[in-house]
Amino acid sequence: MPPLPKSAWPEPEALLPLKSVDTLILTMLAAGERHGYGIRQDILSHSDGKIELEAGNLYRHMRRLESKGLIEEAPQRRDADADERRIYHRLTPFGHRVLAAEVLRLRALVRLAVSRQIIAPGRA
């Protein structure tokens, strides 16, 4: 599905709240271009091995993200030490904005949780 033209992009807030898996994927992609397996490894290490995404699961969400214009395919490049060419994805500018909006929402939620003493205040 080709992404929507820029003129048709909705406001970032309109897409909130994101699904938690989407948030994770976008966050990992914010660090730079990644290919599918790389995203899985990132999420795995971030969650201490608890969230283990398989291929179908991952690419299903990525399809949706792509159709909403949050991520796009990066130009193919060779891996440093291999012949292979892989498919890399990266965030779009719009995706950046949506991710930022989401994280801000989450921060506001965390603040509320702290004020209600659900958890102890952590280092900011």
Add this chain to the structure above:
Amino acid sequence: MTTGPARRNAIRFPLAWRALVRLLPREFLARYGEAIGDFHRDRLAEARRSGESRFRVWRRASADLLALVVVEWWHVLAARPSVRTVSSPTPRLSAEDRMSIIVQEAAQAIRSLRRSVAFTGAAVVTLALGIGSTTAIFSVVRSVLLAPLPFPDADRIVEPDTRKLATNETWSVTYADFMDWRDQHVFAQVAVYQPANMDLTGPTEPVRVSAAAVSPQFFGALGVRQQLGRSLNASDYALDAGYPVVISDRLWRSQFGARPDIVGHVVEVNAIKRTVVGVMPAEARWPIDADLWVPLRLTSELDPDVQRRDNFVFEAIARLEPGASLASTSADMATLAARVAAEHPDIRGGVTTVPTPVIQAMLGSTTPRALWLLLGAVTLLLLIGCVNVANLQLARAAARQREIAVRVALGASRWRLVRQSLVESGALGFAGGLLGIAIAIWLVKGIVAIAPQDVPRIATASLDRWALGFALAISLGVSLLFGLAPAVHAVRQRDHLAMGEGGARASAGRSSARMRRALVTVELALSVVLLVGAGLAVRSITRLRRVDTGFDRRNVLTASISLPGITYDKPEKVVAFMDQLRERLAGAPGIQAAGIASASPLGAGGFYLGREMVAEGRDPSPANEVSINWNVATPGYFAALGVPLLAGRDFRLTDDTAAPPVMIVNQTFAKRMFGAENPIGRRAMSSRDEKVEREIIGVVGDVKYFAAADSSRALVWVPYAQHNAWHQGIITVRARGGGVNALAIVRRELHALDPNIALANVVTMDEALSRSMAGDRLVAILLATFASLALVLAAIGVFGVLSYAVAQRTREMGIRLALGARPRDVRRLVAGETAPMVCAGVVVGLLAAFGLARLARSLWYEVGPDDPATLVGVALVLGVVAVVAALVPARRAGRVDPVIAMRNE
């Protein structure tokens, strides 16, 4: 993120995996297929490095892939693309849209049908008649032939029979054979029984009830448990074990008011006081509809009489061993029978034993054949109805050509046109089915009312869910069938139009006319078959009615009695009773003649023995034997029955034990034993049992013994008084004229002699003849009804086709008339159109009728399928009908106004 120096193509995924991947939707696969492949390669490499179990990897990956296939396809199908892509000109429809279209079309069809009331009415009524009749006959067939008996695993219950190989006749069985089966474990359970009639005496009139003396495994073989008390058990069979009796549910309710303390109650049966030990449930009316069951007691199984191999006087019932088949049991029985035949070739040569499935045994061969015949006939009627409705639809479609043309111009596809036609047909079929069910209910009641009562299970025929399901199925089936014709026509029309052929209307009209003519020919052919069948059945019945039964049926009443063995324990008492009763009856005012015999003609009941007789002086070998039916009679019997005495004299009171043994024979016997010689004074004996030479003192005319359609049998009568004092007899009285209440007289005299004896099977000889023909009569009535309906439908078909043809060719008619043709010529022209249809229909129909009638040959009495009267009659009838049907359209053609005709195009 390193994966090592792995090359892309190093890992080949398994075939199943790749196949699964290819199941993904095309677009998704194109976009992400490669990425997924890479992912998995990395995954496997990682697993190898980290030591993760490969099984776990594949398991998770497969489940994940499966879920992906499902989710992606769901996404594809549920999506409403907001932009139409170029490849599909029309938007893809969701399931809801599709459903609403069908509903829309159905509503449209119904509206259109409601507008043409005449068409819809005619079609629905035609269908209803066909569907209703077929469903009704099916209900009867199901109830009588197909429904299982109400016992567990009823298809494993069989009736062992004796069969004579040469003639395929079936007889009852001997006790000795039964002992073989029992002791050799041929069956899981096997029992023998003897039907009997017993008189239940009590405070009121004695009542004759049917009873059965049964051997120990009888109820076990059936698999039926008593509802109260107990069944008969082993201890009841000892000779000193008292007199237990098990009664039926029906008797318990009718005679004992369903009293709860019936067990232990004492009843008097045939002058013996018996104790009721149990009550059977209502289902226990097969294989014998008895009200009392008593133990079958023999003096001893070692008794030579009991061990005889030619005493075929027991009925048997058995249940197959679990795991044994009918074929294997049949083989076992045949082996045992062969052994017996080898040991006793004179009495058992050429005789074997077979297991017959119990329903087949109950029904015989005539009833199933008659029922299948009726089902076939009614199917023909249904087909004719379908043809008619198809014709009606074609006519209507021809009239709606403009409408169809518009639809085609708007882009209707072939499938859409066909669908439209089918929806309309479906609506008609459904309506016809509903009305048909109502007709079927009524028809089944009618059939049950006039059916012969001795057809098992006919009384319970009704519209159950099987019949309803059947009605639904054939409604759908015929809808498809007759919906095809207009559908094909519409498609053809569309194709003509689509190809831009000018004159499409004309050619479509021509092809439709051809189709309609062909259909009418088929209709006529089917009608011919039905008519031939009906004609044959009716002629058969007429012949039966006129058959010479061999005696004078007028004013003859019969009633059967049975003398209880306890009271009439000596033959002299029996003879004295019979003689006294006869004398009192003969002397009563209003009675012309009276007598008593062991059996009544025309199947009106009684008991006879099948025996072999050999003339005196001849060697008692099978070559010299004549098979006869052995009867017992008092003096005066033949006069009472009205059988002509052709030679010699009747029995006299002096023909008793002191006098020489005598017998009276019928003409067939005399011919078979002595040819053209005078048999009077000659002697013969029953070669296998009585072995007493008896002198023939009289010859009587032949009588129809078992039914009106019976063939000639050799019959012999001996006096009660000469060592044949049977305890049962059929009182036969001839009244002086029709106004005499013979029954009252018989009751009075019987009661005067012994009030404890019941009368049963009271029937006049006219009624007996009627009853014996009841089955044929039913078949004839039904066939005639179906044939008449078929004729009407065929006439309508012819009428319709011609009317339409005339309407189409108005212009042509107008031109002819304008050019000087006389109205008569035009009329003849139109009427002449029927000729080819009728001829073709009659020829095809007669050929078919020939073929089918051969199958049903045995059902008709002395009337073969090539009965010329019937065939000529049918051809004539059809011709007349066709002419009459053609009259109106022909007249209309003649009255066409040439001016108007040519003006209107």
